[in-house]
Amino acid sequence: MRAEEVKCPAVWIGGVEKSYGRVTALSGLDLAIFPGETVALLGPNGAGKSTTIDLLLGLSRPDAGEVRVLGEAPAEMVAAGRVGGMLQTGQLIRHLRVRELVSMVASLYPRPRPVDEVLELTATASIAGRDTTKLSGGQTQRVRLALGLVGDPDLLVLDEPTAALDVEGRRELWAVLRAVSSSGTTVLFATHYLEEADEHADRVVLLAAGRVVADGTPNEVRGVVGGRRIRANLPGVDSDELAGLAGVAAVERRGDAVVLSCTGSDAALRLLLARYPTACDIEVTAARLEEAFVELTGAGAGAAGDPGARR
Ligand SMILES: Nc1ncnc2c1ncn2[C@@H]1O[C@H](COP(=O)(O)OP(=O)(O)O)[C@@H](O)[C@H]1O
Ligand SMILES: [Mg+2]
CATH class of the missing domain: 3.40.50.300 (P-loop containing nucleotide triphosphate hydrolases)
Incomplete structure (x- = not known):
């Protein structure tokens, strides 16, 4: 543009x-x-x-x-x-x-x-x-x-x-x-x-x-950075499918685990358990702003986001 x-x-x-x-x-x-x-x-x-x-x-x-x-x-x-x-x-x-x-x-x-x-x-x-x-x-x-x-x-x-x-x-x-x-x-x-x-x-x-x-x-x-995160072991389920759950703002897959960034973690958790009974090792954590900043920068960016890489 x-x-x-x-x-x-x-x-x-x-x-x-x-x-x-x-x-x-x-x-x-x-x-x-x-x-x-x-x-x-x-x-x-x-x-x-x-x-x-x-x-x-x-x-x-x-x-x-x-x-x-x-x-x-x-x-x-x-x-x-x-x-x-x-x-x-x-x-x-x-x-x-x-x-x-x-x-x-x-x-x-x-x-x-x-x-x-x-x-x-x-x-x-x-x-x-x-x-x-x-x-x-x-x-x-x-x-x-x-x-x-x-x-x-x-x-x-x-x-x-x-x-x-x-x-x-x-x-x-x-x-x-x-x-x-x-x-x-x-x-x-x-x-x-x-x-x-x-x-x-x-x-x-x-x-x-x-x-x-x-x-x-x-x-x-706020949905991306300030909400809660649900991490669960859930192999073989498509990220797009999880992203469609009510209360889920973003999905990231890390091997067998998925991390759901939530705007409504209660609703998302209920749906997750109802639809995917095999989900296990579930953790719900508050996404802290500073953490989310670091994560967002590291995730979205690759080399271009690393200030050191551009010198
Ligand atoms: N005059 C300066 N000399 C050297 N480094 C600076 C100077 N001003 C800002 N920086 C550096 O540039 C980066 C961005 O700073 P800044 O724009 O002040 O951030 P913010 O306002 O978001 O805290 C930081 O790493 C900071 O240390
Ligand atoms: Mg400043």
Whole structure:
């Protein structure tokens, strides 16, 4: 697929490779995001989430492949205010009042959103007169978000926006982000919390070792990585047949054994026993996210998925 064949996606990443010295951060990354979507970029530490976001914000360039936002080069769109971002770490300029800081950043953009509107939207109007060094963690993140929104972007890109926040801070930030996405802004956020992706995204892109290993609705992806697994000894039964059982998302055969990744392990187990009474040595385990990441990368990938193989 080439960029021209798709009607101006909000994000277009095609065959991107990115290394830091001998460390491969992105290894053949492909991703298209369409206007209006709210997408979680989910993956364990080191998966390449921040590297991807840096590329989308024009902070670095790919070694190979193509990165476009809103059909153009990222840096241009960021400068024009059409893409807003919030990096994983970063501080506010110290000893300014919140409104002064937001106004100052607004003045850098050609078509800024009215400052009062942005303060209202991000629930920072009540702290507009406060010094930037006197804010809680949650307030700081909301002000950082205000800075990402003041250029009036069509696309908002956030790197682990809630990572350092307590429960209340998270809840407040998500309330703001929901308002932003329901007003039509395309939102891409990186997270390593499956629950956060599940709750707040309409699409989850699972990243491991610098490439996409699953992509779908939260339900689809959770079915692959977050459900339970049933392992059983069951020689001679066709994988496709097992994949058709209610509650089974994927089937892998390992010699005489089969491993069923389940969205509904209770239903799957009952059906398995009813239809295949010879099944034995049955184990049911919770698929842990980190484990599943490793498994998905190793399984789907072969040499191309091994970052070391591409140096
Ligand atoms: N500036 C850098 N120098 C060297 N290695 C880096 C740098 N930034 C990231 N990496 C490496 O690239 C890989 C992907 O990192 P990153 O994109 O930060 O992942 P994530 O955000 O998913 O945790 C990791 O192996 C990381 O150690
Ligand atoms: Mg990161």
